[in-house]
Amino acid sequence: MAENNNNVQLSKTTQGLINDVSHFFPGDVEVQFIGNLKSGYVRHDQAQVVQDGDRLYVQINDLTEPDFTATHELLHLLMTLRGFPQIYFPLTSGDKQLDEQLMYMGTELYDDVCHFVVYSEQRKHGLVDERIEKEYVKGVRQTITPESGKVDDEMPLRLVTILDAMIFLGDHFDQFADVFQRSFPISLKAAKELYAMLTEKPVDSPFALRRDVVKLYRDFDKQMKKWGLPPLQLNDFVMMTAVFSKRQLGLQVKQVFNLYHSELKETKTGKRAYVGFTKSDDQNSFVTSGPAGKQASEDYFKELYSKTVKELYQDLRIPYLLR
Known part of the structure; x- marks a missing residue:
């Protein structure tokens, strides 16, 4: 209602x-x-x-x-x-402003991938017409400033915004291409590369969504490095819902994950965090802090590694999805 x-x-x-x-x-x-x-x-x-x-x-x-x-x-x-993977922010760098920037960019890039589904459904239902396309492009001009001919600190925002415009406009992008080419040539070139990567396979399942978000985080950082800007390392900072097969749920944690002691802290406890990266895609898939003290810590992780994936996720109360 x-x-x-x-x-x-x-x-x-x-x-x-x-x-x-x-x-x-x-x-x-x-x-x-x-x-x-x-x-x-x-x-x-x-x-x-x-x-x-x-x-x-x-x-x-x-x-x-x-x-x-x-x-x-x-x-x-x-x-x-309906059970598509979500993103979470259980880690902190200790710098509130940096955390907020990472959370914003992590969410925007995640949303870009979700928009392959969202915009497609909106078009299917007749909710996008020429007027809305023009209003959307006007919204882009309200969000980012034109480039000055060289790389500056606004490039990450321009890139994520123009990538979204390409996803939104789809086959109609050419009708507005001159607007982007004139004001944002550097970002547009990079956005085209990311768009090509994202459109290699359709986002037609929860697993496909996760795969593309992981790749986008990684390729976005490659672009930052090309521009001489600091990478965001969102594959480390952002925890994303893991998608397992039934077989994987029965495997031991050490068979599915690599566990690293992070430089970041767990937001909830303020303790230094351990991050579990899925071996298949090297994405942060769970976060824990473990007990203090060397021996207690070693025992804790020995036990953790020998659990099944299903037991671990039940113990940590973290949601997961089944393929």
């Missing part, structure tokens, strides 16, 4: 998606409109999802395209509720 003080009429498609989310979520799902702003462009920060007990609120703070904005958030929610 929609809570509506702005006389905004949501389409049947949007109402249908609210019902789809309600089917998977045990409580109430509402779309709320906050304020009367109409900026004339569309951007992802025009809505947020807030959970209050057994209620989910999709709050929209820009009424330029309420159906597009609402369905965008609802489709992200649907992916979460």
Whole structure:
């Protein structure tokens, strides 16, 4: 249902998606409109999802395209509720500002991959037309400044934003290519390379989503290094839901994971963290801190390594997905 003080009429498609989310979520799902702003462009920060007990609120703070904005958030929610991998931030560098930057970029790149599913569904439902494409490109111009001809600190944001534009516009990108070529030639060249990598295989399953996010984090860092900018190391910083086969769940931890003592600390405990990287893709898949003291620590990890993967995830209370 929609809570509506702005006389905004949501389409049947949007109402249908609210019902789809309600089917998977045990409580109430509402779309709320906050304020009367109409900026004339569309951007992802025009809505947020807030959970209050057994209620989910999709709050929209820009009424330029309420159906597009609402369905965008609802489709992200649907992916979460239907068991696509999620990202978590259990680690801290000790530098709040750096943590926030890493969390922002980690989320934006993760969302870029999710958008292969989200934008495709929105187009399928007739929620993207020429007007919305123009408003989206206008939103890009509101998010990033034109390049000055050389690499600067805004390059990571430009790259993630233009990559998303390529995913959103798809076959229609050529109609706007001159806008990007004129203002963002360096970022556009890099975005094309990342886009080519991401479109080699479709994002058609939870496993495929995880595979592409892991690759995108890694290839994004390669681009940062080419530009002489510091890599983000999101494969280490971001924990992502692991996807196992039934066979893997029965294997010992040491057969599936490499465990490293990280320079980062566990946010919850403030202790130095141990990070479990899946051997198959070298992605952070669980975080633990273990006990203090050399002997206690050694015993703890000996025991941990001999557990099955299923036992470990049950003990740590970390969700995982089955292939």
